[in-house]
Amino acid sequence: MIEYFVENASSFAGDIDNLFLVITLIIGFWFFLTFGILVYFIVKFRRKDGVKAKYFAGEKHSETKWTHYPHYAVIAMDVVIIAVNIMVWVNIKQTLPPRDNLVRVIGQQWTWSFIHAGPDGELDTPDDVATVNDLHLKLGDTYHFELQSRDVLHNFAVPAFRLRQDAVPGRTISGWFKPTKTGTYDLQCAEMCGYGHGIMGAAVTVHSAESYETTMAQIQNGTYESHYQKRMGTKTSLPSNTSQVDEEGSFAVLLASIF
Numbered sequence: 001m002i003e004y005f006v007e008n009a010s011s012f013a014g015d016i017d018n019l020f021l022v023i024t025l026i027i028g029f030w031f032f033l034t035f036g037i038l039v040y041f042i043v044k045f046r047r048k049d050g051v052k053a054k055y056f057a058g059e060k061h062s063e064t065k066w067t068h069y070p071h072y073a074v075i076a077m078d079v080v081i082i083a084v085n086i087m088v089w090v091n092i093k094q095t096l097p098p099r100d101n102l103v104r105v106i107g108q109q110w111t112w113s114f115i116h117a118g119p120d121g122e123l124d125t126p127d128d129v130a131t132v133n134d135l136h137l138k139l140g141d142t143y144h145f146e147l148q149s150r151d152v153l154h155n156f157a158v159p160a161f162r163l164r165q166d167a168v169p170g171r172t173i174s175g176w177f178k179p180t181k182t183g184t185y186d187l188q189c190a191e192m193c194g195y196g197h198g199i200m201g202a203a204v205t206v207h208s209a210e211s212y213e214t215t216m217a218q219i220q221n222g223t224y225e226s227h228y229q230k231r232m233g234t235k236t237s238l239p240s241n242t243s244q245v246d247e248e249g250s251f252a253v254l255l256a257s258i259f
């Protein structure tokens with residue numbers, strides 16, 4: 001159901017969606033049951049002429065069981081949620097499947113830089129391909145990422161992959177994903193990181209092998225047109241002439257002065 005709203009484009013997206021579904025169904029069941037009973041009692045025991053209210057201390061076993069039994073059932077459901085949770089967490093976060101490809105992701109106020117490993121599959125070699133706000137991936141490759149931040153906390157969040165990972169200054173955080181569907185997807189910083197946090201987005205494009213090679217060649221020979229900029233149109237461009245915004249200290253002026 002979630003893929004109806006956000007595309008499902010990584011190998012583990014389905015597991016995350018199923019986890020959400022399990023939690024929604026269990027909590028939804030108790031929500032509607034509790035509210036149903038509440039509304040039923042409100043109607044059934046409403047004030048009636050000539051009927052006096054009764055007082056129950058709620059101390060007898062025949063009364064307390066109505067609190068205890070649902071409580072046990074809720075705890076049992078919690079155990080189910082935690083068990084499914086742990087399974088998904090172990091599969092995605094605790095396991096690092098062998099890599100086909102490698103990419104370094106660097107967050108900084110307020111942009112994303114990517115270093116693609118190039119044909120040798122290793123970083124920090126002369127065939128690396130660097131881009132800004134455009135991540136290019138090959139369909140079906142298992143990627144390891146090295147996530148870094150140059151300044152403050154950021155969060156590498158690709159909803160279509162159901163992927164989210166904080167970037168912490170001074171640390172290189174590893175993780176993995178495997179794109180399973182071609183297309184261009186949003187990446188949006190998901191950790192409040194300053195004035196420009198809202199515009200700290202990027203485009204993640206999953207290519208067929210052929211289109212990947214073409215794009216990499218275009219980046220290297222300078223004929224490449226940023227997918228991110230094409231995608232955003234003029235929406236995020238800064239005011240071309242800041243004198244149009246005469247208010248000193250306004251957000252737009254401040255933002256433009258930083259870049």
Ligand SMILES: [Cu+2]
Pocket residue numbers: 154155189190191192193194196197198200
């Ligand atoms: Cu941010």
